[in-house]
Amino acid sequence: GENVEQHPSTLSVQEGDSAVIKCTYSDSASNYFPWYKQELGKGPQLIIDIRSNVGEKKDQRIAVTLNKTAKHFSLHITETQPEDSAVYFCAASMNSNYQLIWGAGTKLIIKP
Amino acid sequence: GAVVSQHPSRVICKSGTSVKIECRSLDFQATTMFWYRQFPKKSLMLMATSNEGSKATYEQGVEKDKFLINHASLTLSTLTVTSAHPEDSSFYICSARSGGNQPQHFGDGTRLSIL
Numbered sequence: 001g002e003n004v005e006q007h008p009s010t011l012s013v014q015e016g017d018s019a020v021i022k023c024t025y026s027d028s029a030s031n032y033f034p035w036y037k038q039e040l041g042k043g044p045q046l047i048i049d050i051r052s053n054v055g056e057k058k059d060q061r062i063a064v065t066l067n068k069t070a071k072h073f074s075l076h077i078t079e080t081q082p083e084d085s086a087v088y089f090c091a092a093s094m095n096s097n098y099q100l101i102w103g104a105g106t107k108l109i110i111k112p
Numbered sequence: 113g114a115v116v117s118q119h120p121s122r123v124i125c126k127s128g129t130s131v132k133i134e135c136r137s138l139d140f141q142a143t144t145m146f147w148y149r150q151f152p153k154k155s156l157m158l159m160a161t162s163n164e165g166s167k168a169t170y171e172q173g174v175e176k177d178k179f180l181i182n183h184a185s186l187t188l189s190t191l192t193v194t195s196a197h198p199e200d201s202s203f204y205i206c207s208a209r210s211g212g213n214q215p216q217h218f219g220d221g222t223r224l225s226i227l
Binding site: 103 | 116118153154221
């Protein structure tokens, strides 16, 4: 079955710098890759997603890139702000099976 | 758009009682709802998938008689933890989606504490 690995587990960056979180997946049939942000005591919030027919998607300070050949996708956050501090999860799923397979999460810490 | 409301946000109860958690999609019709359990500092663990009007599909290792799921309408699913024990204490989160090719949107979770 599908397996999603996420790195790093913790990432500390200076406010204003960029942050990059990477995920790899094992099943080449996966074609949908969302990213969720989870704040303490809250449920995950979808921040961006990408499908396998595109290589990059951007929404203001957030972007996701997908490399189907290498089977990895990354979340990029530019000009980080204190409110970006949270746990970020990547996930993958296939068309015929919409269950999301989750990465282990990355705790992002923005240092003032 | 795509708001999912989960209630209650926190429950503290005695061992042996049953607890019902509600998950509502407020501004869309949810053909499928999912129930997750999350342990501290861990990722989400899928417990079951429910389609409106059908029996829920449980993941391996999840006791269906322990965790009763009902998805009676396109906007409401409930999870009942029956005869809860301390080991059932956890953070339970629901999600909902409007169609097979749509993203999952999550509620804010329920912190269940069994004394």
